Amino acid sequence: MNKPSSRSLDRALVWFRRDLRADDHAALHHALKTAREVFCVFILDRDILDALPRTDRRVAFILDALRVLDDDLRRLGGGLIVRHARAVDELPRLAAELGVQAVFLNHDDEPQALARDARVAEQLRAQGAELRSFKDHVIFERSEVLTAAGGPYGVFTPYKNAWLRKVNDFYLRSYPVERHADALAKTLLAQGVPELADIGFEPATLSPHLGQGSRGAETLLADFLDRIDAYDRQRDFPAVKGPSYLSVHLRFGTVSIRRLARLAHGRMVGGDHGAEVWLSELIWRDFYHQVMHHHPHAMTAAFRPEYDAITWETGAHADALFQAWCEGRTGFPIVDAAMRQLNQTGYMHNRLRMVTASFLTKDLGLDWRRGEAYFAQQLLDFDLAANNGGWQWASSSGCDAQPYFRIFNPTSQSEKFDAEGRFIRRYCPELAGLDAKTIHDPWARAPLAMQGVDYPRPVVDHAVARERTLARYAVVKSRGLPAA
Structure with missing residues (x-):
């Protein structure tokens, strides 16, 4: 006899943005655990793309990452819906078309993204649906690491020390997807990823060492882990293979920050100084994101x-x-x-x-x-x-x-x-x-x-x-x- 489902929603939609992977994904994990049927979408947002030069390499990187993501979702039993439109219009329209009760997504704290998401949430509410958002891009966000006085940090080293005191297995744990993948919707709307020309962009050459999407991130990470112990000694020399070269994969979420921080923290505890210095660089990311959250004016004017x-x-x-x-x-x-x-x-x-x-x-x-x-x-x-x-x-x-x-x-x-x-x-x-x-x-x-x-x-x-x-x-x- 099958065990009754504990999922409280009939249908949900996961909106991928800067999190282009199918594993250790907070929003996807929560959607799969909550809804009986889960659809996945990425919107090539014209509000962003129309302002870019037609040769922008990032668009080519994103399309490559989407192809890998679509393959991975299909392997799990679902697929990726891809739309080229204004996200503020298309996301609510698609949610209504699919009849979902909730849209799941991961936080994006950039000021323009917050304004966009607020508009989408308002339209969803008018349709009787809701927007549910989760932390995924950093380890600690917003006001999770504060000074003793309850304010945001303005100096990195005290922030780093507080970050290290607070971090533990709870914050570094992964969000499993595969074990809940039976809820992925098998939809005919997932018809593949467009080519650059289909959305008005010209061919762009990407460095082959980056690889494609999450698969490229895996290759780079495996290579870096073989030399991470020398990171502190080699990272400053541009002619030497010292960095991880994972920054673009972190930017678009083709690799999980929790996974990287977990690896670095574990090696640091084991005495690896290279991993300790690399972890410090990952903590800088969190630091700058909390600065952006508490001081959005600094994104266009001097912090001071x-x-x-x-x-x-x-x-x-x-x-x-x-x-x-x-x-x-x-x-x-x-x-x-x-x-x-x-x-x-x-x-x-x-x-x-x-x-x-x-x-x-x-x-x-x-x-x-x-x-x-x-x-x-x-x-x-x-x-x-x-x-x-x-x-x-x-x-x-x-x-x-x-x-x-x-x-x-x-x-x-x-x-x-x-x-x-x-x-x-x-x-x-x-x-x-x-x-x-x-x-x-x-x-x-x-x-x-x-x-x-x-x-x-x-x-x-x-x-x-x-x-x-x-x-x-x-x-x-x-x-x-x-x-x-």
């Missing part, structure tokens, strides 16, 4: 309002400097190589994100928001909270940011982290013939060797730019600028 008083360079010359930075034509090899890596691949090494951001704001004197917007356009792993946090760290305007008087010297950074010039030679092949000393500052060290080489002279003098930056930031010292 006094920094909005800074007068950035403007006008035609500033625009020309910005264009040179975007195109990797500044005359500073490490900066140019990093920007070319970004433009060619959609990825930039984390150390170089700090170097290029410091160069834009403190050598060129340009508003951090210009660089943030360019990264947002180019990065495959673009995440609003992390991108904003990184740029405000570099410009000294954010929470727990680098003090304004600490300014990266791009040449020193190059000599320290790409000593042999291997990374520079890869992305600035016109400098490949230079020796390991000259390549970091070629026009100053070997001007004769540069004659006839198609590489620009430096657009600024770093020493002069540094003094100009100190003066620029001094203007706001009286408004509360911290000394350190």
